[in-house]
Amino acid sequence: MTGLDVAVWPSGAGLDDDGALRLAGHGATDLAAEHDTPVFVLDEAMFHERARLFRDAFTAAFEAIGSGVDVYYAGKSFLSVAVARWAYADGLRVDTCTGGELAVALRAQVPGEAIGLHGNNKSDSEIARAIDARVGRIVLDSVAEVGRVAAAARAAGRGPHDRVGVMVRVTTGIHAGGHEFIATAHEDQKFGISVTGGQALAALREVLTHPELELLGAHSHIGSQIQDVAAFEANARVMLALRADLERATGVLMPELDLGGGYGIAYVPGEEAMDVPAFARSLAATVQRVCAELDTTVPRVSIEPGRAVVGPTTVTLYRVGVVKPVTLDDGSVRTYVAVDGGMSDNIRPALYGARYTARLANRAGSPETVRARVVGKHCESGDIVIDEVALPADVAPGDLLAVPATGAYGRSMASTYNHVPRPPVVAVAEGTSRVLVRRETEDDLLALDLG
Ligand SMILES: *Cc1c(COP(=O)(O)O)cnc(C)c1O
Numbered sequence: 001m002t003g004l005d006v007a008v009w010p011s012g013a014g015l016d017d018d019g020a021l022r023l024a025g026h027g028a029t030d031l032a033a034e035h036d037t038p039v040f041v042l043d044e045a046m047f048h049e050r051a052r053l054f055r056d057a058f059t060a061a062f063e064a065i066g067s068g069v070d071v072y073y074a075g076k077s078f079l080s081v082a083v084a085r086w087a088y089a090d091g092l093r094v095d096t097c098t099g100g101e102l103a104v105a106l107r108a109q110v111p112g113e114a115i116g117l118h119g120n121n122k123s124d125s126e127i128a129r130a131i132d133a134r135v136g137r138i139v140l141d142s143v144a145e146v147g148r149v150a151a152a153a154r155a156a157g158r159g160p161h162d163r164v165g166v167m168v169r170v171t172t173g174i175h176a177g178g179h180e181f182i183a184t185a186h187e188d189q190k191f192g193i194s195v196t197g198g199q200a201l202a203a204l205r206e207v208l209t210h211p212e213l214e215l216l217g218a219h220s221h222i223g224s225q226i227q228d229v230a231a232f233e234a235n236a237r238v239m240l241a242l243r244a245d246l247e248r249a250t251g252v253l254m255p256e257l258d259l260g261g262g263y264g265i266a267y268v269p270g271e272e273a274m275d276v277p278a279f280a281r282s283l284a285a286t287v288q289r290v291c292a293e294l295d296t297t298v299p300r301v302s303i304e305p306g307r308a309v310v311g312p313t314t315v316t317l318y319r320v321g322v323v324k325p326v327t328l329d330d331g332s333v334r335t336y337v338a339v340d341g342g343m344s345d346n347i348r349p350a351l352y353g354a355r356y357t358a359r360l361a362n363r364a365g366s367p368e369t370v371r372a373r374v375v376g377k378h379c380e381s382g383d384i385v386i387d388e389v390a391l392p393a394d395v396a397p398g399d400l401l402a403v404p405a406t407g408a409y410g411r412s413m414a415s416t417y418n419h420v421p422r423p424p425v426v427a428v429a430e431g432t433s434r435v436l437v438r439r440e441t442e443d444d445l446l447a448l449d450l451g
Pocket residue numbers: 074076077095118221223224225260261262263304305306307308408
């Protein structure tokens with residue numbers, strides 16, 4: 001096989017003379033020997049690189065229009081104590097959407113003010129915990145939640161001089177993901193409050209009636225794996241109009257708008273990595289232009305990338321077990337390559353038809369290739385890691401297979417289906433490696449079973 005596609009593989013990845021994969025100076029064979037497989041190998045330097053890229057690019061673009069930016073790392077993409085600490089050290093804040101994610105950020109000693117809490121169905125205890133931790137903002141997802149959070153704030157002794165910062169999640173009718181976006185007037189999904197019929201405006205006004213709440217702004221998140229800046233710009237336009245409407249109706253100018261996450265990455269060769277600085281400049285230019293049209297000031301902006309920060313940093317190493325050629329109805333052969341993980345460590349192909357690529361990691365393999373389908377070890381025929389990929393024709397049991405771009409929504413969505421213990425996450429850097437999350441064991445699983 002040829003060289004590594006830089007858009008898809010981590011920046012610290014390279015090939016030895018014999019074609020074996022190295023990750024930040026560590027041989028894939030050595031990593032597999034030390035940590036066993038499957039294993040998520042995270043390029044630590046690249047995580048910092050990606051985090052700082054978003055911080056610097058968006059800060060520069062929005063400072064140039066007289067505004068500022070907060071970049072929240074969307075913890076749901078992958079959160080561990082070390083990663084939360086890194087994100088904060090790199091100048092990012094941390095976005096959480098459950099009590100569990102909040103607990104990780106707090107364990108990492110991320111200050112409350114640098115944490116946000118989302119969620120469409122927060123429990124009373126999650127709300128109380130967030131208030132107790134003095135999180136920087138709670139993103140309200142329904143009208144009912146306005147009163148609930150206000151009551152929880154009062155119960156915690158918070159009042160007009162010590163308010164709880166909140167945002168209101170708005171659905172703007174802009175939906176995106178993959179490579180296109182659609183704008184619809186009416187929303188049929190669970191998140192947020194629609195801008196249609198004045199609903200979002202009414203919710204914002206409702207917040208203003210509660211003296212223990214501080215209305216920081218409105219929040220939107222339009223989807224995931226979006227490559228099209230036009231979708232973000234269309235969304236920004238709706239959000240800025242909402243802010244101007246509130247100002248006209250009440251005289252209150254919200255200081256901030258959150259334009260969400262969803263920035264796309266390259267998963268397979270041929271897909272391009274997003275040009276983050278160009279994207280940031282384009283979004284800032286739109287915000288500036290629309291504010292001029294609306295005759296209003298430019299707000300502070302926050303964004304919440306998850307996938308685009310951590311996704312490209314990580315490679316999953318699997319061990320090849322069974323290799324099975326299957327003759328199809330048309331006479332062609334598909335080679336099923338079964339690995340020692342699957343849908344329990346990467347549910348995205350089964351969940352959304354997500355595409356990945358792979359290569360042998362322990363050697364180059366033969367120049368001739370076969371049409372392979374990489375499958376897992378679970379008892380589901382839909383347990384497919386890669387629907388179709390060209391692999392060396394001599395791929396054999398015992399080989400190592402590397403799948404790149406698995407940093408986001410891989411380990412974080414992992415399950416223990418079939419009682420397969422979840423893989424570890426190992427951070428590699430030049431000269432060092434350390435386990436961020438250890439491998440789950442059968443004892444861990446059995447510890448939950450009270451017999
Ligand atoms: C999922 C999510 C994100 C992060 O999305 P990515 O596609 O990982 O960037 C950000 N904000 C909210 C509210 C989300 O639900």
